Amino acid sequence: MGTDILSDVLRSVRLRGAIYFNVSGGRTWAAEAPPAREIAAAVIPGAEHVIEYHVVTHGACWSAVVGEKPVRLEEGDVVLFPQGDAHVMSSAPGMRAPADSAAFFGLPRERRPFTINLDAQEGGEGDTTLVCGFLGCDLHPFNPLIATLPRLMRLRAGEGQDWIAQFLRQLVEESRGRRPGGDAMLERMSEMMFIDAVRRYVDGLPEDSRGWLAGMRDRYVGRALALMHEKPAAAWTVDELGRQVGLSRSALHERFAEMIGQPPMQYLANWRMQVGAALLRDTNATVASVAQDVGYESEAAFAKAFKRVVGKPPSAWRQQAARPRMA
Numbered sequence: 001m002g003t004d005i006l007s008d009v010l011r012s013v014r015l016r017g018a019i020y021f022n023v024s025g026g027r028t029w030a031a032e033a034p035p036a037r038e039i040a041a042a043v044i045p046g047a048e049h050v051i052e053y054h055v056v057t058h059g060a061c062w063s064a065v066v067g068e069k070p071v072r073l074e075e076g077d078v079v080l081f082p083q084g085d086a087h088v089m090s091s092a093p094g095m096r097a098p099a100d101s102a103a104f105f106g107l108p109r110e111r112r113p114f115t116i117n118l119d120a121q122e123g124g125e126g127d128t129t130l131v132c133g134f135l136g137c138d139l140h141p142f143n144p145l146i147a148t149l150p151r152l153m154r155l156r157a158g159e160g161q162d163w164i165a166q167f168l169r170q171l172v173e174e175s176r177g178r179r180p181g182g183d184a185m186l187e188r189m190s191e192m193m194f195i196d197a198v199r200r201y202v203d204g205l206p207e208d209s210r211g212w213l214a215g216m217r218d219r220y221v222g223r224a225l226a227l228m229h230e231k232p233a234a235a236w237t238v239d240e241l242g243r244q245v246g247l248s249r250s251a252l253h254e255r256f257a258e259m260i261g262q263p264p265m266q267y268l269a270n271w272r273m274q275v276g277a278a279l280l281r282d283t284n285a286t287v288a289s290v291a292q293d294v295g296y297e298s299e300a301a302f303a304k305a306f307k308r309v310v311g312k313p314p315s316a317w318r319q320q321a322a323r324p325r326m327a
Helices: 005-012 036-043 101-105 162-176 182-203 212-217 219-230 238-245 249-260 264-282 287-293 299-310 314-322
Strands: 016-025 030-033 049-058 060-065 071-074 078-081 087-090 114-118 128-137 153-155
Touching (some): 005 219, 016 182, 030 114, 036 049, 036 101, 036 128, 049 182, 128 182, 162 182, 182 212, 212 219, 219 238, 264 299, 264 314
16 A cells, blocks of 8 residues: 555645643642634634643642543653643642633743642642643544544553653753743644654554454555545546455445544545545645546636535635644
8 A cells, every 4th residue: 555544644634733831740730721723813824623632740739621531651751631621730630720721821931841849849840740731623624534533542651652752851951941942842742742643543553443443454445545535636436446446336334434433435525525625725726736636627626516515616715725824
């Protein structure tokens, strides 16, 4: 299989990271994060969706989606909240704290990472220390990855991931003495950490799992996905996809829909709109040229399909995407 589907999607939805907080907690502490949608514009301007993550650099703590069962984290563990849920980090299970969305908008981004002391001695290392960051991405027109991830993902320390240990060391060093290029390096490393988390999640999925990530590893569905991602402009039909993957038309249609949650041609239409949106946003190509690049014979046909999926015509969407973002 030539096409790396996960990388293809991550490039298209513009995954980007930011390191924000160094948190030091004493014996009794709790910090509650509001839903990510409430603070996305403050922490990663321009991102449609924000994922928060926490790295335990010293000690241990508890983490939970608000209202769900908490999980214990040890030194070196990483926890992520892919759906952007409100969540709690605390010294003991079941604790709560006020969540202040407005506070995020008053923080000067150029001074990050910010230091927060929670029941810890000022200037000293607490019983538990965390580095907290955010990952932003686009949801529209089409992001098949986010919906298939759980509400909480945990990466355990010492599971054959030596580079995570290096990431932890780098986080601590950069937080203590800022060096030129440090922010950019940590942002890229946080993106790598997320990709690694997704890959490890896929590796651990049960054989009977359903969803886009499970579909990627399926012998037939994965091959069909790769073909559509490799050549989105090709005149694909279910018959042709079935012929190339080695299934009948009906068998592929049924298997694909059961695994991915939508038929192959609907997936292809959605992915074409995602590719088209990226071309409209990132290039000066005409709408007619973009239409051809994603498999439409006419600009009118593409514009009609784009508006149906995205909610507005290509030119209007491009105009909106080009508006200056708040820094």
